[in-house]
Amino acid sequence: MLFHSSIQKDLARSFGATVVVLATIVMTIMLIRTLGQATKGSVNPSEVMLVMGLTVIGHLTTILTLSLFIAVVSTLSRMYADSEMVIWFSSGKGLTSFAKPLLKFATPIFLAIALLAIFAWPWSNKQIQDLKDRYEQRNDIERVAPGQFQESSGGKRVFFIDKDSPNNQTGRNVFVSSVDGMIESVTTAQQGQIEIHEGERFLSLQRGQQMLRNQQTGDVRVTEFQDYQLLIDPSSKMTASDSQSRLVSTLGLIKAPTPVHLGELSWRLGLPLAAFNLLIMGLAVASVNPRIGKSYHLALALFCFVGYYNMVNVGQNWIGSGRTSLPAFMMTLHGGAFCFALTWLLIRHFNLSWRNVWSVLVPRDSKGAA
Numbered sequence: 351m352l353f354h355s356s357i358q359k360d361l362a363r364s365f366g367a368t369v370v371v372l373a374t375i376v377m378t379i380m381l382i383r384t385l386g387q388a389t390k391g392s393v394n395p396s397e398v399m400l401v402m403g404l405t406v407i408g409h410l411t412t413i414l415t416l417s418l419f420i421a422v423v424s425t426l427s428r429m430y431a432d433s434e435m436v437i438w439f440s441s442g443k444g445l446t447s448f449a450k451p452l453l454k455f456a457t458p459i460f461l462a463i464a465l466l467a468i469f470a471w472p473w474s475n476k477q478i479q480d481l482k483d484r485y486e487q488r489n490d491i492e493r494v495a496p497g498q499f500q501e502s503s504g505g506k507r508v509f510f511i512d513k514d515s516p517n518n519q520t521g522r523n524v525f526v527s528s529v530d531g532m533i534e535s536v537t538t539a540q541q542g543q544i545e546i547h548e549g550e551r552f553l554s555l556q557r558g559q560q561m562l563r564n565q566q567t568g569d570v571r572v573t574e575f576q577d578y579q580l581l582i583d584p585s586s587k588m589t590a591s592d593s594q595s596r597l598v599s600t601l602g603l604i605k606a607p608t609p610v611h612l613g614e615l616s617w618r619l620g621l622p623l624a625a626f627n628l629l630i631m632g633l634a635v636a637s638v639n640p641r642i643g644k645s646y647h648l649a650l651a652l653f654c655f656v657g658y659y660n661m662v663n664v665g666q667n668w669i670g671s672g673r674t675s676l677p678a679f680m681m682t683l684h685g686g687a688f689c690f691a692l693t694w695l696l697i698r699h700f701n702l703s704w705r706n707v708w709s710v711l712v713p714r715d716s717k718g719a720a
């Protein structure tokens with residue numbers, strides 16, 4: 351029991367340090383990406399930190415799974431390097447005896463991963479999408495910072511305006527550059543304000559000019575105007591896409607079992623299963639010859655993790671496109687990964703090699719007969 355307690359303390363220290371490092375890396379990446387979205391007008395600049403926090407919550411499943419995997423591999427590799435495993439084996443214990451303290455430590459993490467995947471993942475995606483939709487429902491002029499060039503949410507216009515009204519609907523020195531097909535237009539006006547006609551937002555400009563240039567022929571036409579209305583926010587309804595399945599609750603996916611929803615469901619249900627299988631793989635990976643070095647173990651562990659997670663994503667696409675069914679994929683990938691990890695662990699437990707196992711499964715006589 352004392353040895354089990356020592357192992358769990360080492361795992362906790364390694365797991366906590368890895369979580370902090372990975373969370374910091376993910377937060378930095380998400381912050382850079384969110385800032386880029388804010389500069390393009392897709393995210394409210396005042397909500398950057400909120401969007402980043404919600405995004406990190408959605409990625410906690412991956413962070414926890416990888417942190418647990420690395421903690422197991424690094425802790426056991428250190429025990430091999432410090433000859434602590436020699437004492438463990440000398441006491442008559444095998445490698446599989448580590449499963450009990452590892453599972454005791456990892457069970458709360460498995461539960462957290464399952465809850466995050468089933469509930470927190472769709473909730474955080476829904477909150478982020480609501481923030482973006484609410485911000486994009488504001489017209490482009492409202493999103494322009496005074497005295498700065500800013501790209502519209504669709505990426506087809508660039509605005510510059512000096513606002514001089516408290517409701518942000520009237521501005522001076524308006525500049526609008528847009529591209530529609532092969533026609534590039536630059537519109538300037540001394541004043542502009544927002545007007546709504548039949549549910550569509552128009553920018554009503556006064557005392558300005560518009561230059562139209564055909565990018566193919568190079569023809570240029572300049573027109574001066576006293577009043578001009580520019581459609582800036584056409585009414586359109588959001589069309590459903592495959593990516594919107596991330597916003598649906600897990601219960602909603604079950605109630606509407608379309609291929610896309612089943613693919614998303616396989617991803618959510620597969621995360622805790624992947625964490626469990628990776629734990630067993632980590633126990634087998636760490637028992638590789640310690641003379642090779644700890645970096646080799648970590649490299650092999652990361653290779654297993656990346657390969658497994660890529661297969662989870664590939665399976666989601668296959669189920670979504672109807673190439674395979676949810677039960678078949680779950681049994682093939684996660685069931686196969688469990689059998690492979692368990693076989694690998696038993697081979698290490700009995701101090702065998704893959705060559706010995708292969709020679710037992712495929713005798714020499716059968717090879718000669720073949």
